[in-house]
Amino acid sequence: MSSVLVQAALPTARATRWTPGAALAGLLVAATALTGYADRPADLVLAIAAAGLAATVVAGLQDPAAALLEALPVSVMRRRVLRLAVVGAPALAVWWLLDSLSTAQLSGPGPLLALTATGVAVAVWAPPRRAVLLGASTPVALFTLHQVVPSGTTSDVIAWWLTDPWWVLAAATLLCVAGRRR
């Protein structure tokens, strides 16, 4: 089964639209470089980058050929994992580049992985028609709420993706595993 996935990796990569993600990565690199010029901490820019890259990776789950591929003996979850790997690897590389360009306290891929996993979990459990759209919107919504909700318990819970990303990643992964047949 894994050989099927390996064979499918190249066509999947070819079918993926890379231009929006590449443009977004360029913008993030430029913004991170500007933080050095402005001599200010880049934490906020990195948080935006985490949410933006996570949303891009989750958006990569959208498969225009999904209906056609349903007949194949490869589960939906395996195809999702393949697409996540194809889009996720460059996103991690971009994150590493941004992290190395900045001197932010927010370091390591934890927030990016936590937001991505949360988005994927939402995409797995949401109604199929809007699953990927809702999943890709989840990192964006979590970031925005974190910015707007005043300090308190609710704000602390929303910020778990920043403060305790590995726990969020574990919980979201469990949710994805639980929904592997969806």
Place this chain on the structure above:
Amino acid sequence: MSAVTAGRAPAPAVSTRSHVLRALVHAEARRMMRNPVPWLCLALSVWGMWMVVPEPGEWPASSYEAMNPTAVPLLFGISLAVAVPFHRARLEVAPAAPVAEHQRVLARLLAATLFVLVAAGFAGLVAWRERDLGGLWIGMEPGRTTEALHTTAELSQFVVLGVLAVALGAALGRRVSRLVALVPALFVLWFVVMVYWLFGHASVTPFSIMQVQPLVLEVGPATADPLSFPSDWLLVGEPHTSGGWARQWVSGALAWWHDVWLLGLAALLLAAAWPRPGRRVLLAAGLALAVAGVVGQHVVIP
């Protein structure tokens, strides 16, 4: 009889065209207004704006600067709501369709002007809130005010940013093949703009999307006597600067020229969404406005 019929023929055609356009505008406006995203984003913006209150010990002008970025969620919502119908337009319609493509694009843009009115309403709300608070704080003694209000020129930026948000949504909606890819793209584009201090340096600010005043202009070393500066200057010094005295400069002229730059950008973006005939005019107008806006800002900045 036939001469009379021939003479009247053009009139119903023009009338029909305008009726069709009006009907299209209504239909598109209804669809856009039904989208819950801009309204949720408006609620977030209003909530964020309401939370901005000057506090003792804040960085001089912190609350004044914080007012502008609160509009970012609203602008993101506007772009997203406009992008959806423009993305729908990627589906080809038969060339013989009774309504030409440029009319359909025009109808969508006219419908989207309702969102520009929402942005104008938000600007009005900011102005009212600042007066309700009794003004915001800029500067530190001896050059300080506790009654600073955003000028009309600065408030107009919200409206022009609304136009830009419509243009950005139209351009990306028309050009990006997958609707879901618009969510991260618009998010990063607008929320990087929210980090306003990235574009605060005098040499960068003419090219910024959201210009947040006051600009900080160095005026003297730490040993300088602040009372020797003109009395109408708003000042900031140590520990808020890395050393020396700086002037917190607010300019209506700079804000107006920045609006011109933003309108130029909006025209350039609209060119990406407009059908081929007429695109060159938008490109030329956008380029001229953008260049004029940047040059104007550079001339105004001391």
